[in-house]
Amino acid sequence: MQSQDVAPRPAPSSGPVVDVEQVEAALVEHYPRLVRLAYLVLPPSLGRNRRVLTAHALTQRALPRGRTSGDASVIPAQQGGGGRDSDPGYAFVRLQVVRTALEAGLPLKRRAWPKRSQLPPLLPQVWGLRLFPRSGGADELALDQRLSALSGPARAAYVLRGLEKLSDAHTRKVLTAAGVEDPGAALTEAEGVEAQESLLNSPEFDPCSLHARPTDLMRRRQHMKAALAAAAAVAVCGALLGLPGDGWGPDGAAAPSYAQNPAAEAALDPGKLTRVPATAWESSARTDFSVWPARGNLAGDTALLRRALAVWARPGKSVQVSATPGTPSGAPPGPPQLLYAGEVDQARVVILYDGLRIARYAEPKDGTSGAALDFARVDGATGAEASAVVLDRADGNVRYLTAPWVTKAAERDLMKPNSGAMDLGPSADGVTSPLAGPAQRTGTCTSWNVLQLKDGSGTHVLTDLGELTPARLTSGRPSAPHEASTSERLHGWAPFACSLASVRSQGVRSVNAWQYTRQPLPDAGGSADWVCTRADTWRGGGTRVLAQFHTPGGAYGAVAAKAENSPACGSRDPHVLAGVLWKSAAGSWYLLAAGSRDTESIRATGGARGASQGALLAVPTKRGAQADLKGTLSDGSSIDALR
Numbered sequence: 001m002q003s004q005d006v007a008p009r010p011a012p013s014s015g016p017v018v019d020v021e022q023v024e025a026a027l028v029e030h031y032p033r034l035v036r037l038a039y040l041v042l043p044p045s046l047g048r049n050r051r052v053l054t055a056h057a058l059t060q061r062a063l064p065r066g067r068t069s070g071d072a073s074v075i076p077a078q079q080g081g082g083g084r085d086s087d088p089g090y091a092f093v094r095l096q097v098v099r100t101a102l103e104a105g106l107p108l109k110r111r112a113w114p115k116r117s118q119l120p121p122l123l124p125q126v127w128g129l130r131l132f133p134r135s136g137g138a139d140e141l142a143l144d145q146r147l148s149a150l151s152g153p154a155r156a157a158y159v160l161r162g163l164e165k166l167s168d169a170h171t172r173k174v175l176t177a178a179g180v181e182d183p184g185a186a187l188t189e190a191e192g193v194e195a196q197e198s199l200l201n202s203p204e205f206d207p208c209s210l211h212a213r214p215t216d217l218m219r220r221r222q223h224m225k226a227a228l229a230a231a232a233a234v235a236v237c238g239a240l241l242g243l244p245g246d247g248w249g250p251d252g253a254a255a256p257s258y259a260q261n262p263a264a265e266a267a268l269d270p271g272k273l274t275r276v277p278a279t280a281w282e283s284s285a286r287t288d289f290s291v292w293p294a295r296g297n298l299a300g301d302t303a304l305l306r307r308a309l310a311v312w313a314r315p316g317k318s319v320q321v322s323a324t325p326g327t328p329s330g331a332p333p334g335p336p337q338l339l340y341a342g343e344v345d346q347a348r349v350v351i352l353y354d355g356l357r358i359a360r361y362a363e364p365k366d367g368t369s370g371a372a373l374d375f376a377r378v379d380g381a382t383g384a385e386a387s388a389v390v391l392d393r394a395d396g397n398v399r400y401l402t403a404p405w406v407t408k409a410a411e412r413d414l415m416k417p418n419s420g421a422m423d424l425g426p427s428a429d430g431v432t433s434p435l436a437g438p439a440q441r442t443g444t445c446t447s448w449n450v451l452q453l454k455d456g457s458g459t460h461v462l463t464d465l466g467e468l469t470p471a472r473l474t475s476g477r478p479s480a481p482h483e484a485s486t487s488e489r490l491h492g493w494a495p496f497a498c499s500l501a502s503v504r505s506q507g508v509r510s511v512n513a514w515q516y517t518r519q520p521l522p523d524a525g526g527s528a529d530w531v532c533t534r535a536d537t538w539r540g541g542g543t544r545v546l547a548q549f550h551t552p553g554g555a556y557g558a559v560a561a562k563a564e565n566s567p568a569c570g571s572r573d574p575h576v577l578a579g580v581l582w583k584s585a586a587g588s589w590y591l592l593a594a595g596s597r598d599t600e601s602i603r604a605t606g607g608a609r610g611a612s613q614g615a616l617l618a619v620p621t622k623r624g625a626q627a628d629l630k631g632t633l634s635d636g637s638s639i640d641a642l643r
Helices: 020-029 031-041 046-058 088-104 139-149 151-162 168-177 183-190 220-241 263-269 302-313 486-502
Strands: 017-019 073-076 129-134 211-216 319-323 337-342 347-354 356-362 372-377 389-393 397-402 408-413 422-425 450-456 456-463 470-473 508-520 527-537 546-548 558-564 575-584 587-593 597-608 610-613 618-620 627-633 636-640
Touching: 017 020, 017 422, 020 031, 031 151, 031 527, 046 088, 046 129, 088 151, 088 168, 129 389, 139 422, 151 168, 151 183, 168 183, 263 302, 302 337, 302 347, 302 356, 302 372, 302 587, 337 389, 337 397, 347 389, 356 389, 408 618, 486 508, 486 527, 486 546, 486 575, 508 587, 527 575, 546 575, 558 575, 575 627, 587 597, 587 627, 597 618, 610 618, 618 627
Parallel strands: 319 372, 470 508
Antiparallel strands: 017 073, 129 211, 337 347, 347 356, 356 372, 389 397, 408 422, 408 450, 450 456, 456 470, 508 527, 527 546, 546 558, 575 587, 587 618, 597 610, 597 627, 627 636
16 A cells, blocks of 8 residues: 655644534534544555444544533634535544544554554444444445555545545645645545545445444354463463573464474474475476465565464464364474465465465464464365465455466456456465455345456356365366356356355365256246256365256246265266256146256156156146156166255
């Protein structure tokens, strides 16, 4: 982010004065607008939760100090420009909000005492919850990203002109009064962002209308126990620091060492990390994680790398450890390969690879205790499967680290194949802009954002399923699936995008959608598509298969049948048979069944009876009927319905 210094606060004016009660009245009357103003001026790098709380804190602190009962306190009035600005109380409190919001965005300096606005707010405080405004659309996200690239004064200029409808001359006066050294430069920089006044008033930027989500429900009870042990630990640590020899302080959140042997010590030595040259991938026949170079602005920070390796080998109680199903979380067998080390949003992040797993270590930049350690199995990953790793998650957004051969990254909505893709970079270090990940919704699913990557072999589509590596999306027959990146294949995936939520956090490697047949519907109902989606995992087991039924005009596919650990719809068994009860527009109920192309006959028994030659069956029946389906393949073998 660019930065621009904010000059010391100018001396109070000797002009008109306004009583403190008038300022308080203006603050109460226009509180939602002032908090929105502070939220927009604050740097987005704070994260939405802290940005919301800081915006409220700065607005509440805009009221002058020193008020006592019966006190006739007075403060200099700012000259307004009509409307709210004709109210000197509002003009004053707005200036205070802008000034403190600009101060909050200044970087902390070692030799300078921090201003109160640069520190986390004491009030208001929220425990056990994360607060953030309602999510907007792609336009709001794009505007927020463009505002984050501006300096603080330029962002303030843009918001004053767009939200407050101030003229350039009036904006210049407010910025000058707020301590900006060069208001003209701020106005010029703000002109580089297209004026979108309506978006500034959208719910995306309303810190008074909030969503709440829990923080760490699973570990809160553990933290309570850890807090009781912390006091005793402080006394023990003080004694250890006074002992001679090497302590374990440099290892950060790691537990005490449990072994002293050459292999274990080599795995903990940051000087022995494997570092691949930046251009190695260009001459290599391999396109996997082994040819990723070491990137990031902290790749040379030995202390950080030592902490990451130590925590990997011996995670302490304050470390939050997660691993995809089937992924071991033990220490590396030897010195791993460094893929990335750098600052990302509010954390320092290290990405390591040991030939089997990707390990992500993250610690807070503000020096608070605790760390996170995540593992994902990636053995055999190549090409598109080795093209991206999750670098950071914050407020529902995801940043990725992309492979060195990726030339372009973009975000698109899988449910809206006709909409365009929004550019995400990547940067010179391979880091993308934040992507709005698919939310964990409990209501209607209306969108599913995916990551689109382009490289020398073509375009690939990947989706975030809540793990370190995104899952690859493909389309077509199981024996020869294709990338789901063409317009036809994106349209084919659109009705079934929301079904991806059923395989979240299951260690999924890839998901293929195969339209295995199309069936004419009775009573002139048009034609329906039968699609089989198969999610394969990194560990081999735990596959999920869904047979889905999509009628004309429907926004979503209906799950007709599902199975786990089944070879159906896969390269080893590219066959499927499924059925569904369907009600026509005329009110009649039918049992519809469909098999893959090599199905020669289908028989239904039980609550609905019938048979057909070929891969399709339609039998009149009653609502709620239960039927058993059997099919015969062209080679004479039988096939059961997917269950």
